[in-house]
Amino acid sequence: xxxxxLMPFLTGSPRVTxxxxxxxxxxxxxxxxxxxxxxxxxxxxxxxxLTPNLDAELVMNGRIxxxxxxxxxxxxxxxxxxxxxAMMELTGITPIFIxxxxxxxxxxxxxxxxxxxxxxxxxxxxxxxxRQLVSHGKIIGKMLSQAGDLLVLGECVxxxxxxxxxxxxxxxxxxxxxxxxxxxxxxxxxxxxxxALRGILSEKVTDPEEIIKRxxxxxxxxxxxxxxxxxxxxxxxxxxxxxxxxxxxxxxxGRIPSVxxxxxxxxxxxxxxxxxxxxxxxxxxxxxxxxxxxxxEGLARYCHGEVKEGTGAGGAMFLAAVxxxxxxxxxKKIFETxxxxx
Amino acid sequence: xxxxxLMPFLTGSPRVTxxxxxxxxxxxxxxxxxxxxxxxxxxxxxxxxLTPNLDAELVMNGRIxxxxxxxxxxxxxxxxxxxxxAMMELTGITPIFIxxxxxxxxxxxxxxxxxxxxxxxxxxxxxxxxRQLVSHGKIIGKMLSQAGDLLVLGECVxxxxxxxxxxxxxxxxxxxxxxxxxxxxxxxxxxxxxxALRGILSEKVTDPEEIIKRxxxxxxxxxxxxxxxxxxxxxxxxxxxxxxxxxxxxxxxGRIPSVxxxxxxxxxxxxxxxxxxxxxxxxxxxxxxxxxxxxxEGLARYCHGEVKEGTGAGGAMFLAAVxxxxxxxxxKKIFETxxxxx
Numbered sequence: 085x086x087x088x089x090l091m092p093f094l095t096g097s098p099r100v101t102x103x104x105x106x107x108x109x110x111x112x113x114x115x116x117x118x119x120x121x122x123x124x125x126x127x128x129x130x131x132x133x134l135t136p137n138l139d140a141e142l143v144m145n146g147r148i149x150x151x152x153x154x155x156x157x158x159x160x161x162x163x164x165x166x167x168x169x170a171m172m173e174l175t176g177i178t179p180i181f182i183x184x185x186x187x188x189x190x191x192x193x194x195x196x197x198x199x200x201x202x203x204x205x206x207x208x209x210x211x212x213x214x215r216q217l218v219s220h221g222k223i224i225g226k227m228l229s230q231a232g233d234l235l236v237l238g239e240c241v242x243x244x245x246x247x248x249x250x251x252x253x254x255x256x257x258x259x260x261x262x263x264x265x266x267x268x269x270x271x272x273x274x275x276x277x278x279x280a281l282r283g284i285l286s287e288k289v290t291d292p293e294e295i296i297k298r299x300x301x302x303x304x305x306x307x308x309x310x311x312x313x314x315x316x317x318x319x320x321x322x323x324x325x326x327x328x329x330x331x332x333x334x335x336x337x338g339r340i341p342s343v344x345x346x347x348x349x350x351x352x353x354x355x356x357x358x359x360x361x362x363x364x365x366x367x368x369x370x371x372x373x374x375x376x377x378x379x380x381e382g383l384a385r386y387c388h389g390e391v392k393e394g395t396g397a398g399g400a401m402f403l404a405a406v407x408x409x410x411x412x413x414x415x416k417k418i419f420e421t422x423x424x425x426x
Numbered sequence: 427x428x429x430x431x432l433m434p435f436l437t438g439s440p441r442v443t444x445x446x447x448x449x450x451x452x453x454x455x456x457x458x459x460x461x462x463x464x465x466x467x468x469x470x471x472x473x474x475x476l477t478p479n480l481d482a483e484l485v486m487n488g489r490i491x492x493x494x495x496x497x498x499x500x501x502x503x504x505x506x507x508x509x510x511x512a513m514m515e516l517t518g519i520t521p522i523f524i525x526x527x528x529x530x531x532x533x534x535x536x537x538x539x540x541x542x543x544x545x546x547x548x549x550x551x552x553x554x555x556x557r558q559l560v561s562h563g564k565i566i567g568k569m570l571s572q573a574g575d576l577l578v579l580g581e582c583v584x585x586x587x588x589x590x591x592x593x594x595x596x597x598x599x600x601x602x603x604x605x606x607x608x609x610x611x612x613x614x615x616x617x618x619x620x621x622a623l624r625g626i627l628s629e630k631v632t633d634p635e636e637i638i639k640r641x642x643x644x645x646x647x648x649x650x651x652x653x654x655x656x657x658x659x660x661x662x663x664x665x666x667x668x669x670x671x672x673x674x675x676x677x678x679x680g681r682i683p684s685v686x687x688x689x690x691x692x693x694x695x696x697x698x699x700x701x702x703x704x705x706x707x708x709x710x711x712x713x714x715x716x717x718x719x720x721x722x723e724g725l726a727r728y729c730h731g732e733v734k735e736g737t738g739a740g741g742a743m744f745l746a747a748v749x750x751x752x753x754x755x756x757x758k759k760i761f762e763t764x765x766x767x768x
Contacts, residue, residue: 104446106572144565178568183538193562193569196525196538220535223486226520227535230448231573 093411095347096369100317100406106232107177107403109143109168109396110239110310111136111194112184112303113201114210117243121272124264125242125394127158132242133187133201139165139240139395140181143172144192155425157264157391161382162422164394167373168238170421171400174414175407182224184217185302195224199302205250205280214297214305221309229315236344236403237310238321238396241303246273248328250299253277254284255292255331257363260356261324266389268354292335300328308332311341318342319369321399323349323392327360334364344369344402348392371401374411378419382426435753437689438711442659442748448574449519449745451485451510451738452581452652453478453536454526454645455543456552459585463614466606467584467736469500474584475529475543481507481582481737482523485514486534497767499606499733503724504764506736509715510580512763513742516756517749524566526559527644537566541644547592547622556639556647563651571657578686578745579652580663580738583645588615590670592641595619596626597634597673599705602698603666608731610696634677642670650674653683660684661711663741665691665699665734672706686711686744690734713743716753720761724768 117123117132126132134151141148142155142165155163172179183190185199197220202210211217228235241247245261252259263269280299289295296305307329311318318341320326326343334340343361347370350357361368375383386392404414459465459474468474476493483490484497484507497505514521525532527541539562544552553559570577583589587603594601605611622641631637638647649671653660660683662668668685676682685703689712692699703710717725728734746756 104572178565178572180569190538190540193537193539193565195535196532197535198532223520223535227522228573230446230520231570 092372094369094371094402094405096367100234100319104232105177105234105236105403105407106180106228107236107396107400108180108182108228110182110184110237110303110306111140111186112241112301113187114241114243114247114301115201115204116246116276121269122246123242124157135242136186136240137188137190139163140190140192140194142166143169143179143395144181150191156382159390161385161391162425164391164397166422166425167397167418168395168400170418171404173421174409174417175404182306184306197221197224197306199306202247202301205247205299206276209297210247210299211297211302211305214300215293217302217305218293218309221306222313224306225310225313228310233316235314235316236319236321236396236399237307238399239303239307239325240395241301241325244301244303244325246276247299247301247304248325249273250277250280251295251304251328252331254281254289254295254299255335257331257360259324259360260354262349262352262355262357262392264391264394270354292332296332304329304332308336312336312338319344319399319402321345321396321402323357324355327357327364327366330364330366340365342367342369344371345398346370346393347372348386348389352389352392369402371398371405373401373418374415378415380419380422383422434714436711436713436744436747438709442576442661446574447519447576447578447745447749448522448570449578449738449742450522450524450570452524452526452579452645452648453482453528454583454643455529456583456585456589456643457543457546458588458618463611464588465584466499477584478528478582479530479532481505482532482534482536484508485511485521485737486523492533498724501732503727503733504767506733506739508764508767509739509760510737510742512760513746515763516751516759517746524648526648539563539566539648541648544589544643547641548618551639552589552641553639553644553647556642557635559644559647560635560651563648564655566648567652567655570652575658577656577658578661578663578738578741579649580741581645581649581667582737583643583667586643586645586667588618589641589643589646590667591615592619592622593637593646593670594673596623596631596637596641597677599673599702601666601702602696604691604694604697604699604734606733606736612696634674638674646671646674650678654678654680661686661741661744663687663738663744666697669699669702669706669708672708676706682707684709684711686713687740688712688735689714690728690731694731694734711744713740713747715743715760716757720757722761722764725764
């Protein structure tokens with residue numbers, strides 16, 4: 085008991101009372117993920133583009149059948165999608181995927197927001213259809229409002245912390261963002277951001293939709309739209325990328341959602357998650373799944389800064405906890421699930 | 427009052443008790459609609475392929491912006507989609523579109539079941555991925571089960587009564603199907619059906635999924651899957667096409683849904699809707715919107731056998747009625763909406 089008080093499973097005392105929860109994951113690509121060194125979410129820079137597609141298969145079906153690969157990161161950790169899959173099995177929830185803009189076709193049924201993969205923001209507009217995507221996000225938010233009173237909304241966008249950095253900085257926040265790498269490629273991200281933001285700064289662009297268009301990604305556009313259109317309790321599941329979504333919603337005078345993520349993101353000293361959340365007025369819920377003590381080497385490496393979060397993993401564990409599953413049930417299910425894949 | 431008893435707005439005493447209704451429309455294409463004379467759902471045979479896309483725009487946004495056209499049929503009647511749009515405005519429901527397999531990209535956000543337009547069943551398999559589409563339909567049914575306890579599910583498939591005829595006949599039902607034309611091109615449909623069913627009859631194929639694969643359309647596959655996966659109260663919105671879906675669900679030992687449509691379909695003497703429904707054990711709910719007395723020439727022509735139904739129009743009026751809107755409110759809203767488009 086003393087241990088549980090010192091290290092609670094869930095920090096942030098959520099007053100989440102939804103009786104009809106939905107769990108959605110927005111998928112998107114940005115060509116930034118194909119720049120060598122930026123994203124650890126795939127075996128090669130080019131193959132990071134496929135990660136959302138493979139994650140969706142795993143979370144929906146419990147296996148990847150479109151390619152002969154295992155759901156492990158290049159360094160051998162279980163992917164966050166396998167944690168999300170474990171929580172879907174535990175809770176019996178059918179996840180809903182939203183294609184905000186992907187390079188490759190999805191193999192599982194999904195909501196199509198009719199977007200495209202983002203361009204590299206250094207070579208022209210990143211998301212030319214940003215305004216339409218926000219508006220499509222609002223429609224999807226209305227659809228989902230009819231469908232449930234609690235929405236936990238995750239994301240999978242390789243390279244997305246770099247676009248989040250661009251959007252947050254463009255909106256005036258002194259952000260530093262997290263990374264799926266244990267060693268965050270901070271100076272490379274900063275260099276991209278500096279170059280991408282040149283036009284925005286010289287033209288003094290402040291409109292959030294214009295900022296997404298210039299330097300964002302399709303997930304940020306669709307998630308912001310959902311935030312503006314959804315009428316129930318919205319919990320964004322993710323780290324600094326979801327804080328960028330909150331910043332856009334705030335800039336458009338919307339109701340600020342809560343954000344749920346892992347302690348691994350909170351404790352990333354290369355990012356200023358807690359400071360940003362406070363500036364934005366976002367209630368944060370941090371999940372500590374105790375991966376260091378489960379006897380699984382790959383999961384333990386999350387505690388040393390690898391992977392950290394992704395594909396709604398933090399939010400899926402958060403949802404299981406607020407639905408009443410105990411930390412022990414959650415940990416047991418994750419251990420069994422990822423062991424089955426190794 | 428006597429008039430209301432003699433000519434009720436809704437026939438079939440529905441015991442529909444859902445508190446969280448959803449309204450979905452499945453969109454699909456079959457190349458059969460491009461055969462001259464088969465489908466009245468478009469200005470030319472080739473352009474019938476676009477009708478589901480334009481209907482979705484109209485129902486979702488209240489206007490068609492992707493092309494400079496009005497929502498009227500080639501003979502000048504208001505399209506059934508404009509009736510469905512009126513009911514969305516009246517009830518405040520956000521419709522959910524499901525792309526089962528379209529030739530052209532949709533302009534509105536939707537659920538993608540990852541199918542393709544059906545081939546002409548006389549020249550090879552109509553729906554090669556039928557089994558996968560049924561399975562995707564089941565997943566979508568599970569998603570929608572979380573989202574509501576009453577699902578009214580319409581369709582828009584130009585040429586779909588011909589594929590429905592093929593599927594019903596292949597399953598052994600003595601079906602005759604309805605038409606959007608006042609003069610049903612019965613002998614042409616029969617000729618296509620005879621040719622399409624040759625292989626099925628000689629090989630004695632009875633498996634419903636194999637029958638969809640050979641001669642059906644993607645809507646029938648996805649709707650049947652939803653019927654098998656959805657756990658709440660399911661009301662299919664449409665005429666003979668939805669009875670084909672019921673026949674498939676029955677053949678796969680699923681729970682038979684109810685069907686809601688207009689009296690114009692029931693009263694189509696070229697089709698045997700009531701007989702088929704009785705054979706299948708389907709509860710039918712017929713809506714009589716009293717179009718003859720609204721003072722609108724185009725709507726009045728529905729009473730003389732034009733258009734009859736489509737894009738969930740019958741089901742949308744049914745849903746408004748079970749939600750408590752009066753026949754007068756429903757008629758007034760339809761009159762105002764279609765007058766705004768003419």
